[in-house]
Amino acid sequence: MDSLRIDQSWFVSEMVRVTTDMWRKGWDERNGGNVSLRLLPSDIEPYLASWTKTRIWPLTLPVAGLDGEYFLVTGTGAYFRNVEREPEENLGIIRVLPGGSAVEIMWGFGEKGGPTSEMPAHLSSHFACQKPGSRLKRVIMHCHATHVIALSYVLELTSANITRALWEASTECLVVFPDGIGIMDWMVPGTDSIGDATAALLAHHPMAVWPFHGVFATGHDLGEAFGLIETAEKAGELLVKVISMGGPRQTISTANLVDLARRFGVKPLPSAMALNGWRMAEKAGAEKPITRLEPALVGAALR
Ligand code: 2HA
Ligand code: ZN
Secondary structure (H helix, E strand, O other): OOOOOHHHOHHHHHHHHHHHHHHHOOOOOOOOOEEEEEEOHHHHHHHHHHOOOOEEEEOOOOOOOOOOOEEEEEEOOOOHHHHOOOHHHHEEEEEEOOOOOEEEEEEEOOOOOOEOOOHHHHHHHHHHHOOOOOOOOOEEEEEOOHHHHHHOOOEOOOHHHHHHHHHHHOOOHHHHOOOOEEEOOOOOOOOHHHHHHHHHHHOOOOEEEEOOOEEEEEEOOHHHHHHHHHHHHHHHHHHHHHHHOOOOOOOOOHHHHHHHHHHHOOOOOHHHHOOOOOOEOOOOOOOOOOOOOOHHHHHHHHO
16 A cells, blocks of 8 residues: 555645745745644644654744644745745654654654744744633744735834724724734844744734734634735735825724624724724834944944
8 A cells, every 4th residue: 555645635735735825925935934733643643653764853942831742834944935846845744842942853844954943933822822622723824914014114013003904904804803913023033032922912813913024823724824814914905005095084983893893793802992093103203213223233233
């Protein structure tokens, strides 16, 4: 009998499809973006016996509470454009080792590769999203959704304001993400601290924005996480166009949002409902310079 082909499993096929779609959307240039999908014992059981050559990959941020869990993850430096052609080079399956300070690479990532550089944000978020008694959110998805990033340069950066702006930009948004979108300050990617901050936001919102960088979404499956980003990004594109046409002259009102929530039986994020519309950020003036590095600081950073 032929051995089971893991590249034909539902999880590798679905991951290939979603990363390819993300690349076609223009959300994942070069090695931008990363996705992780939690695998269940029933998913991996048929393949366990074939994974004989495994490698250890240390993690910078030990994650407690995920011992023994398996994840299908995009690779560090992997180009989403290449996933379809070479899944075994660009994707891999890891198992979290006891204590969470390293993972075991079971399959994939080519000869020497490993999981995404954003592993701290992925594993911390998987841990933060598992809530006893509720269906497991198996997916964390990061990408560079163009219009949402563009908006982070002009909107006032609070979770309530970004949420409200996107809710007003397209009628379906409040129904698709009633718990809103979280936002944090700009931080260096790939670090343990951005991982902690992301996980803290994703415990309360299905999506989070990294200003001037991209978005993180959660989902029970890959399609749900993709759909969330697709919806936010569509609203983001509309809002960029509306702002470019001189700003809205009319919009979806608070009363309209209340009616929507009632009709679809959702409880919208109270802080976003409490706003009277949304705001652009203050223009950076002399007192509030945008980040401008002093020559001495640049020198110190490069030494
Ligand atoms: O994996 O998108 O944030 C490349 C990135 C880092
Ligand atoms: Zn990124």
